Amino acid sequence: MQTYEDILVDSVQDGVLTIRLNRPEAYNALRTQLLSEIADVLAQAKDDETVKTVLITGNDKVFAAGADIKEMASLDAVGVMNDPRPAHWRAIAQFPKPIVAAVNGFALGGGCELVMHCDIVIAGDNAQFGQPEINLGIIPGAGGTQRLIRTIGKSMAMQLVLSGEFISAEQARDFGLISEVTIPERSFERAMELAKKIATKPPIAVRLAKESLLKAYETTLDSGLNIERKAFTMLAATQDRNEGIAAFMEKRKPEFKGK
Ligand code: CAA
Numbered sequence: 001m002q003t004y005e006d007i008l009v010d011s012v013q014d015g016v017l018t019i020r021l022n023r024p025e026a027y028n029a030l031r032t033q034l035l036s037e038i039a040d041v042l043a044q045a046k047d048d049e050t051v052k053t054v055l056i057t058g059n060d061k062v063f064a065a066g067a068d069i070k071e072m073a074s075l076d077a078v079g080v081m082n083d084p085r086p087a088h089w090r091a092i093a094q095f096p097k098p099i100v101a102a103v104n105g106f107a108l109g110g111g112c113e114l115v116m117h118c119d120i121v122i123a124g125d126n127a128q129f130g131q132p133e134i135n136l137g138i139i140p141g142a143g144g145t146q147r148l149i150r151t152i153g154k155s156m157a158m159q160l161v162l163s164g165e166f167i168s169a170e171q172a173r174d175f176g177l178i179s180e181v182t183i184p185e186r187s188f189e190r191a192m193e194l195a196k197k198i199a200t201k202p203p204i205a206v207r208l209a210k211e212s213l214l215k216a217y218e219t220t221l222d223s224g225l226n227i228e229r230k231a232f233t234m235l236a237a238t239q240d241r242n243e244g245i246a247a248f249m250e251k252r253k254p255e256f257k258g259k
Pocket of ligand 1: 066067110111113
């Protein structure tokens with residue numbers, strides 16, 4: 001893996017590729033360069049069979065404080081229209097393998113939206129989530145208005161986006177924005193534990209499970225059930241499904257091959 005300016009990429013460990021946001025001087029503000037680097041790593045990880053899951057994290061104090069406000073200041077409406085960042089966000093949203101996040105400290109604006117692009121989120125109890133864009137005279141620009149309302153419901157989504165107030169890790173968990181709260185020192189370890197566990201599961205089933213779950217955001221129940229049924233049927237044609245069932249019957253550990 002090449003080296004990057006705004007992120008650190010650890011070598012793959014038990015199927016898990018770790019990306020660390022690394023602009024501490026700017027509270028990991030998501031400038032275009034940082035987003036393009038994440039998109040580049042994910043483009044490689046997508047086709048790399050050794051990568052089963054991706055873990056994204058920040059540092060002890062901050063996950064990400066949002067889009068880079070200083071960079072944003074230089075863009076007029078035409079600049080925003082031609083902004084490459086939406087394409088990088090799309091690359092993250094469309095990444096087919098699971099993304100687990102370990103969040104400590106601030107996850108604000110684009111940082112909170114990055115959280116919503118991840119599939120499972122573990123946060124330290126020092127984490128704070130919010131969409132403070134309203135204080136800048138703008139609104140969330142990386143899917144926040146759409147994903148937040150689908151994730152935490154109308155009233156809380158309105159509260160966050162309109163007031164700019166932050167919520168705690170416990171509140172974020174209670175509203176379903178994240179899945180678990182730990183002490184800050186344990187969030188990375190717990191996220192890694194989960195990422196590694198998922199990395200041992202049959203990759204085709206994992207991929208289709210993620211795809212089916214995410215479709216629930218954007219389809220009717222009927223077409224969502226159809227998508228699930230097709231994925232379920234497709235899995236009946238995989239060697240891993242035969243292996244999983246045979247291993248259960250033979251009371252042994254399955255050996256999944258992604259076939
Ligand atoms: N962009 C650029 N730089 C940022 C930044 C951001 N989003 N957030 C923090 N920084 C920088 C600060 O400018 C400061 O740098 P300097 O020392 O060079 O001045 C450094 O990080 C530390 O910040 P503070 O001194 O402000 O630290 P604090 O502990 O007092 O406050 C904070 C922390 C509450 C996170 C505060 O920095 C803050 O409010 N940041 C902005 C949060 C925000 O508005 N995010 C939304 C951005 S817009 C967006 O994200 C659009 C979208 O949907 C994609």
